[in-house]
Amino acid sequence: MVEPTSYTATSWRDGTAWLVQISGIDRTARVARLSQVEAAARELVATATRCDAATARVVVELRVSSSVSELLQAAAAARNDADRVSVGSVTLRRGLARQLAAEGFPIRDIATLLRVSYGRAQQLIAGGAGISKSRDREEAAGDSSATPRVPAPRPAAGDVHDSYQHEAFIYRGDDDFLAGMVPFVHDGVALGQPVMVAVKEPRLGQLREGLGADAADVMFFDMSELGANPARIIPAWQQFVDDQAGLGRPVRGVGEPVWAGRRAAEIVECQLHEALLNLAVEPDIPLWLRCPYDASALDTSVLEEAAHSHPTLVDGEAHRLSTSYGGAHHVEAMFGADLPQPQVGDVSSYKFTDVADVRMIVTRHAADAAVDSGRTQDLAAAVTELATNSVRYGGGHGTLRTWREADALVCEVADQGQIKDPLVGRRMPPLTAEGGRGVWLVNQLADLVQLRSTSEGTTVRIRSWL
Incomplete structure (x- = not known):
């Protein structure tokens, strides 16, 4: 098995819609919202190459004017800003939302660019009360x-x-x-x-x-x-x-x-x-x-x-x-704290070509623990999603560890990647984001998820209650 090819999708505004084109593929698509661009690009790749649209790797590049490009760069920085609670950060996002609205971007596209909900985008554009009264909280959060x-x-x-x-x-x-x-x-x-x-x-x-x-x-x-x-x-x-x-x-x-x-x-x-x-x-x-x-x-x-x-x-x-x-x-x-280390466990390493084996290992352990078929499928899908993320974003390989506790079957995936956003998986990421949907999916499938990320790597521990 070879690693899938990455494709670059170029998208630009055409009136109130967005046109999408894949570099090297003579096909275009038109969608109503920015949040639909990546999905449309995946479909173009799948149609042209006969691959699975869900696994096609696509990077979206927006073709816009220089003034809008500067706004989008600032929006990207705001999305990745770990300090999302300070007065300065909120003020920045409000200013960006209003400028993008002035450039003609609809509210749903502004929400996608800032990675906030549609309702939050509305609030940012309209303005909100209480900002000046929030400075005390910013100082408390910033200086422990x-x-x-x-x-x-x-x-x-x-x-x-x-x-x-x-x-x-x-x-x-x-x-x-x-x-x-x-x-x-x-x-x-x-x-x-x-x-x-x-x-x-x-x-x-x-x-x-x-x-x-x-x-x-x-x-x-x-x-x-x-x-x-x-x-x-x-x-x-x-x-x-x-x-x-x-x-x-x-x-x-x-x-x-x-x-x-x-x-x-x-x-x-x-x-x-x-x-x-x-x-x-x-x-x-x-x-x-x-x-x-x-x-x-x-x-x-x-x-x-x-x-x-x-x-x-x-x-x-x-x-x-x-x-x-x-x-x-x-x-x-x-x-950033380490999870408690288990005393025992079945340990195996994997790389891109071994992801299918991860699913089989988890399924076998679930059967041994008498986990019912529906929950076994959910557990296997969740761990496989994490293993796929490891090979894509965590250095190309990872480690799977499984063990039994008195009340749970535990599966743990560890790799060398780092996650800087502690809210990962707790906010539904937009389709234009290259990653981030995996942890969200895992949280929907698993009984309990524990995710920790340090300078040495990331560990995700999943429990399926027995």
Whole structure:
């Protein structure tokens, strides 16, 4: 088997559409949106070469004027900027969005270029409130040695918030939970703010009952389903914000991903998720998110970690700033840490010609562990996707390790590549991106995914619960 050929697709605007042409192939296509360019290019390659469109490697080059080219270069830099939460970064993206709109780019194309959602692109073009009040959060995220501060004064009950608020709510038992959550949700409904609640039963039902008639105006989700793999939670919050917070409309959320009885590996990923929320949600997004933690049931170390990932701590009627809030530095430390090493494991190396063998190895181990056929197919597809990414972007080869734990079959893929974006796989990448869709797919297929990237390489560990 030989490695597939890479093709260069040139695309340029033709009125409100985009024309696509492959270098060396005398065929063109016309699509309505920039996000459709890569797919159209793959189809052109597949038609001309009779290869599989899904595996064709295509690099898209846009043919635009010099002034627009400068804007696109700045947009590319903004997409790759790890500091997506600072006031400066948000201001830059807002300016780029407005300039691209002035150049005649439709909102969907601007969203594709900046790698933000359609709703976020609308917000950037229209402008949003609360930016100036977010500078405290930028400083706290940027300097872990400084005393952290929240982005803006915490809104009082009944007030309308205009920036991102991320709170850990410390409670003790059912009554304490309802005492803090019912008024919070009631206030949101009374102010006409969309509210989304994602907690686990039985507290989901208790809160629904406690809200009475207001429950009809709230979106409820069982976190044991929504957040079974914690990597799927941020996309859910992003969808809620995109759908409900258009043009700066304030929204509220309650999310409890950590509860007593969750597996240790799941709690670790929930803690990473909580920290990543401070990067995923930009400071001028008017989302007030309250995350409950049951101090009567959770270990003290879990509560201490909550203080690292939440700028504000709420305990009964007391509200205080978290002096141990870590911001972006805390994310970097967690994402760059090594996963615990297993004591045993079946280890094999692979390169491009061995990817098919990876699928067979995983399938065999799943059969030995009595994993049902449907979940075996999902696991094999997920690990094969990671192995394919290894040979494409991780140095051309990688290592597969598989082992059994008391409650899980574990498959781990490691290579020499580095991932700089800790939110990889938690945002659906646009079609114009050359990579990034693999981890998203893996997160949809696997029971639990743990991804860490250091200067020495990247490790992705997948668990299939037994």
